[in-house]
Structure formats: C-alpha cells, structure tokens
Amino acid sequence: MIPDPTTSRPTVVSVEKLQAGYGRKQVVFDVDLHVAEGEIVSIVGANGAGKTTTLKTIYGILPALGGTITYRGENTTKAFVTKNNARGMSLVPAERFVFGELTVRDNLLLGALHERSAAERAAQWKLVHDLFPILAERSTQKAATLSGGQQRMASLALALMSRPKLLLLDEPALGLAPAIIIELFAAIRKLADETGLSVIILEQNIGQALRVTDRFYVMRAGRIILEQTNAQMRARKDYWDLF
Ligand code: ATP
Numbered sequence: 001m002i003p004d005p006t007t008s009r010p011t012v013v014s015v016e017k018l019q020a021g022y023g024r025k026q027v028v029f030d031v032d033l034h035v036a037e038g039e040i041v042s043i044v045g046a047n048g049a050g051k052t053t054t055l056k057t058i059y060g061i062l063p064a065l066g067g068t069i070t071y072r073g074e075n076t077t078k079a080f081v082t083k084n085n086a087r088g089m090s091l092v093p094a095e096r097f098v099f100g101e102l103t104v105r106d107n108l109l110l111g112a113l114h115e116r117s118a119a120e121r122a123a124q125w126k127l128v129h130d131l132f133p134i135l136a137e138r139s140t141q142k143a144a145t146l147s148g149g150q151q152r153m154a155s156l157a158l159a160l161m162s163r164p165k166l167l168l169l170d171e172p173a174l175g176l177a178p179a180i181i182i183e184l185f186a187a188i189r190k191l192a193d194e195t196g197l198s199v200i201i202l203e204q205n206i207g208q209a210l211r212v213t214d215r216f217y218v219m220r221a222g223r224i225i226l227e228q229t230n231a232q233m234r235a236r237k238d239y240w241d242l243f
Contacts, residue, residue: 007036012198019066020057038196042209045219046243051202059091060084088165097155100144111161128157131187149180167199185212
C-alpha cells in the first residue's frame with residue numbers, strides 16, 4: 001500500500017474527484033479524501049451537505065457517478081457493498097441497527113458469521129465485551145429491551161465483530177447522553193490506537209468530534225471546503241463560518 005500523505009502509515013482508503021448522488025441528481029462534487037491506518041477522520045457539515053451520500057458511495061451502497069475510490073490498494077470505484085464488506089469495510093448507520101427480538105449475544109454473533117474459526121470469534125467477542133462491558137452484562141437480554149444508547153453501542157459492537165479494517169460511522173453520537181458519547185468515542189479511539197482500525201465518522205457537532213478525531217474534512221453543499229488537523233480545529237475561536 002502507498003504511504004498516506006499526512007502520516008507515515010499506509011493509506012487504507014483514498015477518494016479522488018468523487019461524484020455521487022441519486023439517479024441523475026448529483027449531490028456530491030469533486031470530493032478528495034484519504035484515511036491512513038489507525039487514523040480517525042471526521043467529515044463535518046450541516047444537514048444535507050452530502051456526508052451520508054459520500055459514505056454510502058465509499059461503502060458501495062450507492063454507485064459512484066465519477067471519480068476513483070481506492071481501498072487497501074485496490075480500485076473499488078465499481079465494487080458492490082458485499083465485496084467491500086468482505087474486504088473489511090463496515091458501516092454503522094445513523095439509525096440503531098440491531099435485531100430487537102434476538103438477544104444481545106445473538107446479535108453480536110451475527111456480526112461474526114463469516115469468521116471461520118471459533119477461536120477468532122471468541123477473541124473478537126472478548127475484545128467487544130472489554131470495550132462495552134454493559135453488553136456483556138446484558139448478553140442474554142433481548143436487544144429491544146436495551147436503552148437507546150445501549151442499542152447504539154450494540155450496533156457498533158455488531159459491526160466490530162466482523163473485525164473491520166475501515167469503520168464508517170454515520171453520526172454515532174446522535175441522541176446519546178454526554179457520558180455515553182464519551183465512553184463510545186474512547187472505545188473507538190482505543191481500537192484505532194491498539195488495532196490500527198481506520199475510521200470515518202460523520203458528525204455535525206465539531207466540539208464533540210474533537211475528542212476522537214485526528215483530522216477533519218468540512219463539507220458544504222456537496223463539496224469539501226476545508227481540511228483541518230485536530231490542532232488546527234482546536235485553535236479556531238468558533239466554527240460558525242464552516243457551516
Ligand atoms: P444529514 O445529516 O441530513 O444526513 P448529510 O450531510 O449526510 O446530511 P446527505 O444525506 O448526503 O447529507 O444528503 C445530501 C443531499 O442528497 C440532500 O440534498 C438530500 O436531500 C439528498 N438526498 C439524500 N438521500 C436521498 C435520496 N435517497 N434520494 C434523493 N436525494 C437524496
């Protein structure tokens with residue numbers, strides 16, 4: 001893999017001149033971005049800026065209308081979601097995503113279906129439980145009986161069970177209590193630092209994202225208008241001009 005432009009680590013995903021949208025309606029224009037191994041990048045911007053569309057196109061849920069997506073050294077511009085998923089991309093949508101009638105344990109096991117070895121499943125199970133002890137405590141409970149925040153944790157845990165290399169998180173903090181957000185972001189940071197997981201987070205609240213983000217892209221009206229390191233973003237007096 002080629003070294004990343006802003007770190008000495010390999011680039012996991014890079015996007016060049018991405019054009020995306022819905023049918024003939026283009027909503028994303030000329031997007032360039034890259035994420036290195038172990039790096040957490042946040043895309044921030046107002047409602048409708050094109051963040052989710054960009055993420056879904058990288059994941060292969062939406063076809064790219066133009067440009068190039070390279071994931072782990074391979075041109076995946078035309079790759080379908082199933083292939084991207086099998087190669088270690090995982091998307092956690094903004095809505096909670098658990099099967100309410102199944103226990104927490106069964107939900108998590110679904111995430112590890114493609115792991116062939118029981119030892120690997122067990123190792124991933126332990127990692128996820130160490131990150132989210134509350135899910136271990138509730139493992140025999142139906143997922144529907146968890147609180148909203150715990151269901152969001154379970155959605156993330158389900159995605160982590162497949163041992164992703166690139167995690168795509170659509171507004172993970174939405175509707176969560178501040179204490180849960182801190183816990184969730186700390187868990188994501190730990191994974192990136194300790195396992196080299198790369199993460200793209202979509203976020204509207206820059207103050208919140210500063211806790212976990214290495215580098216920011218600011219999106220407005222379908223375009224990336226600014227790239228900032230964590231330190232550059234922290235040095236700003238306010239963010240209103242970015243939206
Ligand atoms: P939000 O936080 O509101 O989801 P966003 O930055 O993620 O904002 P997108 O969801 O990517 O923005 O939306 C970008 C544009 O695409 C908006 O104008 C939106 O109306 C439009 N759009 C989103 N989904 C669809 C769809 N399924 N069909 C047609 N247009 C859509």
